[in-house]
Amino acid sequence: MLLSRDGANPAVVAAQHILFLLGDVECALPSEAVQGVERAFDVTPVPNVAPWVLGVTQMWGAIISVVDLRSFVGLPSI
Numbered sequence: 001m002l003l004s005r006d007g008a009n010p011a012v013v014a015a016q017h018i019l020f021l022l023g024d025v026e027c028a029l030p031s032e033a034v035q036g037v038e039r040a041f042d043v044t045p046v047p048n049v050a051p052w053v054l055g056v057t058q059m060w061g062a063i064i065s066v067v068d069l070r071s072f073v074g075l076p077s078i
Contacts, residue, residue, distance in 0.1 A: 023075045 017028040018037065043055040043066045052071040056063050071077045 022069060022073065 016031040018031055018034050019026060019028050021027070038059065041057050041059070043057050045055040046053065049055075052068045054066040054068055057066055058064075068077050
């Protein structure tokens, strides 16, 4: 809880989260931990990686890994 400068009027500040479903489980990430939410993009496969690593892609001039979160936690891939 945050207090006003004079300490008299408390103000409740709710944290913001990104919500998503992972199978039947509703998950949330703090919005401060999320750099962005992007549409699907081209993924280049990479050999000899864990089965849940789909490959890499380029975004904003950087190469980033793409993972299948469902497969990572043991759910069937879609």
